[in-house]
Amino acid sequence: MEAVQTEKGQISIHTENIFPIIKKFLYSDHEIFLRELVSNAVDATQKLKKLASFGEVNSEIGDDLKVTVTVDEEGKSITISDSGIGMTADEIKKYINQIAFSGASEFLEKYKDKVDDKGAIIGHFGLGFYSAFMVAEQVEIVTRSYKEGAEAARWVCDGSTEFEISAAERAERGTDVILHIALDSEEFLNKARIRSILEKYGRFLPVPIEFDGEIINDATPIWTKAPADLTDEDYKKFYRELYPMSEEPLFWIHLNVDYPFNLTGVLYFPKLKNDFHVKREKIQLYSRQVFITDEVKDIVPDFLMLLHGVIDSPDIPLNVSRSFLQADSNVKKINGYITRKVADKLTELFKADRKAFEEKFDDIGLFIKYGIISDEKFNDKAKEFALLKNTEGKFYTFDEYREHVQANQTDKNDAAIWLYSTDQKAQHGYIESATRRGYDVLVLDTVIDPHFINHLEYKLEKTSLKRVDADTLDKLIDKGLANQSVLSEADQTKLKELFETVLDNKSLNVSVEAMPADEMPVTITLPEFMRRMKDMSQLSGEQSFYGVMPITYNLVVNANHPLADRVLKQGDEAGQKQLVKQLYDLALLSQNMLTGADLTAFVKRTVETL
Numbered sequence: 001m002e003a004v005q006t007e008k009g010q011i012s013i014h015t016e017n018i019f020p021i022i023k024k025f026l027y028s029d030h031e032i033f034l035r036e037l038v039s040n041a042v043d044a045t046q047k048l049k050k051l052a053s054f055g056e057v058n059s060e061i062g063d064d065l066k067v068t069v070t071v072d073e074e075g076k077s078i079t080i081s082d083s084g085i086g087m088t089a090d091e092i093k094k095y096i097n098q099i100a101f102s103g104a105s106e107f108l109e110k111y112k113d114k115v116d117d118k119g120a121i122i123g124h125f126g127l128g129f130y131s132a133f134m135v136a137e138q139v140e141i142v143t144r145s146y147k148e149g150a151e152a153a154r155w156v157c158d159g160s161t162e163f164e165i166s167a168a169e170r171a172e173r174g175t176d177v178i179l180h181i182a183l184d185s186e187e188f189l190n191k192a193r194i195r196s197i198l199e200k201y202g203r204f205l206p207v208p209i210e211f212d213g214e215i216i217n218d219a220t221p222i223w224t225k226a227p228a229d230l231t232d233e234d235y236k237k238f239y240r241e242l243y244p245m246s247e248e249p250l251f252w253i254h255l256n257v258d259y260p261f262n263l264t265g266v267l268y269f270p271k272l273k274n275d276f277h278v279k280r281e282k283i284q285l286y287s288r289q290v291f292i293t294d295e296v297k298d299i300v301p302d303f304l305m306l307l308h309g310v311i312d313s314p315d316i317p318l319n320v321s322r323s324f325l326q327a328d329s330n331v332k333k334i335n336g337y338i339t340r341k342v343a344d345k346l347t348e349l350f351k352a353d354r355k356a357f358e359e360k361f362d363d364i365g366l367f368i369k370y371g372i373i374s375d376e377k378f379n380d381k382a383k384e385f386a387l388l389k390n391t392e393g394k395f396y397t398f399d400e401y402r403e404h405v406q407a408n409q410t411d412k413n414d415a416a417i418w419l420y421s422t423d424q425k426a427q428h429g430y431i432e433s434a435t436r437r438g439y440d441v442l443v444l445d446t447v448i449d450p451h452f453i454n455h456l457e458y459k460l461e462k463t464s465l466k467r468v469d470a471d472t473l474d475k476l477i478d479k480g481l482a483n484q485s486v487l488s489e490a491d492q493t494k495l496k497e498l499f500e501t502v503l504d505n506k507s508l509n510v511s512v513e514a515m516p517a518d519e520m521p522v523t524i525t526l527p528e529f530m531r532r533m534k535d536m537s538q539l540s541g542e543q544s545f546y547g548v549m550p551i552t553y554n555l556v557v558n559a560n561h562p563l564a565d566r567v568l569k570q571g572d573e574a575g576q577k578q579l580v581k582q583l584y585d586l587a588l589l590s591q592n593m594l595t596g597a598d599l600t601a602f603v604k605r606t607v608e609t610l
């Protein structure tokens, strides 16, 4: 048998098949054609300006260069005209025929295995000029190069691989791209539709875009200007333009970097309050002032998506799938840069005016906490400016807080115990008891706090956080100093049994403890770990073991309260039962757990005793 010879070769791609495939791939995003063609016209105009500035254009170029888009409803065509550099017949052959075909081939090669994975590709792969064939059955270019003595040329192609180039009439330098719209794309002959597409993609293009006699864009949006030339009002005005329905932003960051990647933009901090899921105005992503997308999910870290504004970077690859984007090293660097900038801005604001920073903290705390949890680098910087607020409305950095509570809130194992409340009103009685002992109570009541608390414990040394109603204070901060009980062991057991029998409730874990006499006679607590598990499973929305696990509350009877003694000494059984029930209901009431028929019965019983 003859041996197989080593051979190298090229897989050939049949370009005749390209157009049906382009159409198929781009199906949901047909309007992109206008972005591509207008961008080309803008590029041609910018190139001309550049050449003129080098002194390479002989004629006057004028300072009112613009791109015009015209819809001819009757003639069923759309024309994109510019007065840019234009093309000679040879350049058409080179740039339009060859490049486009090789671009399309490359595209085919790249995605040939992914025909079913449309969602991953549709969007921004920028096939440029050739996207015209998504909507046109025939495309015509009439162009004249800026070069001296250049002759105008016409190129016509009907979407097959055949084209025709001929001499044409065009008095002035520049290019007209004329799309003869296909039957199935006549929606694009609607002027309102074209205007809205132009406004979406071209709102900040760097060259004036005229449609229906009007300029539809702002060619010098603020992110292209130097911060020194802008006032606060300029930034606010731009914000209103972007998000007309929103409240004023708190502050903003002007991004500007050229190395090792190019990025400009303005990011605004909105007033977030506790608004985590709703009202996420989107960050808009631009590439050289061309709108690309406001779906920046995989490009910008999730916590930064709470910010608003514009990012413009020609270095974010827009022609590949989203999963690829996440791995892209430029995207990673850009994320790192933005995160650093945001952290620096917060540090600067904190240092410049702490009081003003504290006043804004309710609005930015959510963002900062989210950043701390999700981004290690941000976390490192945030230590400087992240604040904790206590029930008195005072703010502390983590270090300051540690210092503040160290003396009084360290337990017998030398661990610091930070107490917190998730609802100052609901936990009022417990907060009051704690502050009576000189303990400090933090307010951690935002949606993100359950995660933030876990994170704090993980990061802080020998520190745990406990909700103020998670146990009796002596157990929450166990200093190893047992209170003396005025009741004997036997009486304590009797009291415990009495409560168990009268209340007859399996979800209660009854105990008798010697607490200070001025504490409540009966307290209900929910152990910290059990509540956290519940909260977390609720937050994640998943049914977990802890989500369905029955809750057991602790019911603690204060042996040193005079009423404990009174219960024991109560002669008649009915009266004793009534007293136990009343004390239990009062405990429920202070935990906001007394509702429905039980509440009605309690009110009735109380009225009767008055």
Ligand SMILES: Nc1ncnc2c1ncn2[C@@H]1O[C@H](COP(=O)(O)OP(=O)(O)OP(=O)(O)O)[C@@H](O)[C@H]1O
Binding pocket: 036, 040, 041, 044, 082, 084, 085, 086, 087, 095, 096, 099, 100, 126, 127, 128, 129, 130, 175
């Ligand atoms: N209006 C125009 N005026 C002058 N030259 C043009 C014009 N439109 C297209 N060209 C030339 O044709 C080339 C190919 O255009 P095409 O849109 O396919 O690709 P591109 O703009 O280079 O890249 P992309 O695929 O990202 O759009 C351009 O690079 C340019 O040289």
